Amino acid sequence: MTDTGGLARTPQPPYTAVIFTSTRTEADDQGYEAMSAAMAELAAQQPGYLGMESAREDVGITVSYWTDENAALAWKDVAAHLVAQRRGRASWYSAYQVRVATVGRDYGWTAPTPHDR
Amino acid sequence: MTDTGGLARTPQPPYTAVIFTSTRTEADDQGYEAMSAAMAELAAQQPGYLGMESAREDVGITVSYWTDENAALAWKDVAAHLVAQRRGRASWYSAYQVRVATVGRDYGWTAPTPHDR
Numbered sequence: 574m575t576d577t578g579g580l581a582r583t584p585q586p587p588y589t590a591v592i593f594t595s596t597r598t599e600a601d602d603q604g605y606e607a608m609s610a611a612m613a614e615l616a617a618q619q620p621g622y623l624g625m626e627s628a629r630e631d632v633g634i635t636v637s638y639w640t641d642e643n644a645a646l647a648w649k650d651v652a653a654h655l656v657a658q659r660r661g662r663a664s665w666y667s668a669y670q671v672r673v674a675t676v677g678r679d680y681g682w683t684a685p686t687p688h689d690r
Numbered sequence: 691m692t693d694t695g696g697l698a699r700t701p702q703p704p705y706t707a708v709i710f711t712s713t714r715t716e717a718d719d720q721g722y723e724a725m726s727a728a729m730a731e732l733a734a735q736q737p738g739y740l741g742m743e744s745a746r747e748d749v750g751i752t753v754s755y756w757t758d759e760n761a762a763l764a765w766k767d768v769a770a771h772l773v774a775q776r777r778g779r780a781s782w783y784s785a786y787q788v789r790v791a792t793v794g795r796d797y798g799w800t801a802p803t804p805h806d807r
Contacts, residue, residue, distance in 0.1 A: 590707075626751055627749070628749050673796065676790065682783070683784070
């Protein structure tokens, strides 16, 4: 599924959101950016993937969207395996939190464009 | 409730997450930063507030956490009112999406510190 201007396009609720928040260590990149890109690419190939949104300032937030909780939990195992294969959480993160949530309602708004396609 | 290194401290699930994602217009700040700060301060005073995490790159993501859906929806009305009082969505956002979700499970990890308090 594609994105519009960085926002994930998700279907009518219910669907599942995995909220991954983290703080980084002071360490150099150590392959983090490559892992992060590989992770996004791999997620998009998983069954039940709906989309992903990501931003980092003091805190990093990645929200991935899935058709249901089973798809989200299957992805969690794949992601954990990928991190384990690489340098691992200890060198990248000072802390992280994963929250698996069921989206029950959503709404949004997009600015009208001069030449709407 | 306080934060640890930018990550919200939330209780045992279930609790409610409001995932607000947006893309900005190219326009100048136009009071956006002030509104954003006022919003965070106001949220922390609302009944049922548990915490908030926020980051912006291409996409802005703010996740706020609430004891239950009623508290989250009450906050939504307050936030909408605040935005309406100011310049409003049309000048700040090119698109946004709000998702209200029930967190059913969570887990996390924090690096051990040399001198754990």
